[in-house]
Amino acid sequence: MGERVVTVLGAGSWGTALALVLARSGRTVRLVARSDEQAEYMHAARENSRYLPGIRLPDNLIVTANTVEALQGTVACVYALPCAAADEILPVLREGDYTVIAACKGLHPTTLERTDQVLARYIDLSRIALLSGPSFALEVAQGQPTAITMAASSIARAEAAAALFDDTSFRIYSSDDLIGVAMGGALKNVIAIAAGMADGLGFGHNSVAAAVTRGLAEMARLTSACGGRYETVMGLSGLGDLVLTCTGELSRNRRFGAAIAQGSGVEEAVEGIGQVVEGVRTAAAADRLAVKLDIELPLMQMVHRVLCGSVPLQEAVHGLMSRPERVE
Ligand SMILES: NC(=O)C1=CN([C@@H]2O[C@H](COP(=O)(O)OP(=O)(O)OC[C@H]3O[C@@H](n4cnc5c(N)ncnc54)[C@H](OP(=O)(O)O)[C@@H]3O)[C@@H](O)[C@H]2O)C=CC1
Numbered sequence: 001m002g003e004r005v006v007t008v009l010g011a012g013s014w015g016t017a018l019a020l021v022l023a024r025s026g027r028t029v030r031l032v033a034r035s036d037e038q039a040e041y042m043h044a045a046r047e048n049s050r051y052l053p054g055i056r057l058p059d060n061l062i063v064t065a066n067t068v069e070a071l072q073g074t075v076a077c078v079y080a081l082p083c084a085a086a087d088e089i090l091p092v093l094r095e096g097d098y099t100v101i102a103a104c105k106g107l108h109p110t111t112l113e114r115t116d117q118v119l120a121r122y123i124d125l126s127r128i129a130l131l132s133g134p135s136f137a138l139e140v141a142q143g144q145p146t147a148i149t150m151a152a153s154s155i156a157r158a159e160a161a162a163a164l165f166d167d168t169s170f171r172i173y174s175s176d177d178l179i180g181v182a183m184g185g186a187l188k189n190v191i192a193i194a195a196g197m198a199d200g201l202g203f204g205h206n207s208v209a210a211a212v213t214r215g216l217a218e219m220a221r222l223t224s225a226c227g228g229r230y231e232t233v234m235g236l237s238g239l240g241d242l243v244l245t246c247t248g249e250l251s252r253n254r255r256f257g258a259a260i261a262q263g264s265g266v267e268e269a270v271e272g273i274g275q276v277v278e279g280v281r282t283a284a285a286a287d288r289l290a291v292k293l294d295i296e297l298p299l300m301q302m303v304h305r306v307l308c309g310s311v312p313l314q315e316a317v318h319g320l321m322s323r324p325e326r327v328e
């Protein structure tokens, strides 16, 4: 089992961090970068200087830009690219028999699908797994203790996918709730933008705690409406990741929210972060889902309205705080 090959698509922060965990687990890892130039540089320098500077890539981690070659003889393929690239990349994975482990967090911007639904358009359900939970790439790459969830259509399948990661600093819990795990990972990013906005406005801990708690209620409401389980929302992939992202300085969604509150435009703030900020598109998708399913998501919908410029941020805060009082 130690010699098994695993392919990781995406040499950004998360793909590189997961490739490091798999390499520590004794796998032969093929990490697929976007261009030959990037692959050659990383392969020679033994470092991903753009996304995870200072962390050495071990010899059993090979960097390439050739996806087809990288998939030859693999037992699993980890999709660690932004959700927006899925329709471009997933068709390549259709024919294989290896497990596809999606590690991205977001909702499809046009179809509003969850990650498991997008995958299911291309790949048989028996091959699909989702990896999600509180896990900043840098801390994972450094080997800091991390607990995360692997979901699949059965516990046995989730456990088989989890068994590829055999690193004691990376503890994986199994779940058969694909819907709940996909929703938690996607929606926490929208609430993290709200927490960042509170921070950028100079508010203290009270408002962040309010955003986490009321945000969690919205995550539970939308997840249940989509068929996911309440206890999954209360686990690592929901509450765990929500707390991490709303409070951790490393969160790009949180930093993005703070930049917006300090006057940046959306594109300017994303550019300033220089990495993917999934919560922007997911806020728009959550807003449309709320309308479609006829449920209220005041915080998430307000984040979307602020980002699309239809409500000024100060007015949004006032609007949220002056909603009719209700039973908790
Ligand atoms: N970073 C983290 O801590 C965690 C991230 N995630 C999730 O993982 C997913 C990936 O994020 P992350 O690695 O952090 O993002 P990064 O911004 O760090 O890296 C994105 C990577 O994707 C590549 N890329 C972007 N668009 C395309 C495309 N259309 N085709 C091919 N390659 C593309 C980029 O290439 P290039 O450099 O050429 O632009 C880059 O290598 C997201 O859904 C995120 O939410 C989940 C858990 C933790």
Ligand SMILES: O=C(CO)COP(=O)(O)O
Pocket: 105, 133, 134, 135, 136, 137, 189, 192, 241, 244, 245, 250, 251, 252, 253, 254, 276, 277, 278
């Ligand atoms: O999902 C993450 C940690 O679990 C990373 O969050 P950000 O994308 O906000 O940095």
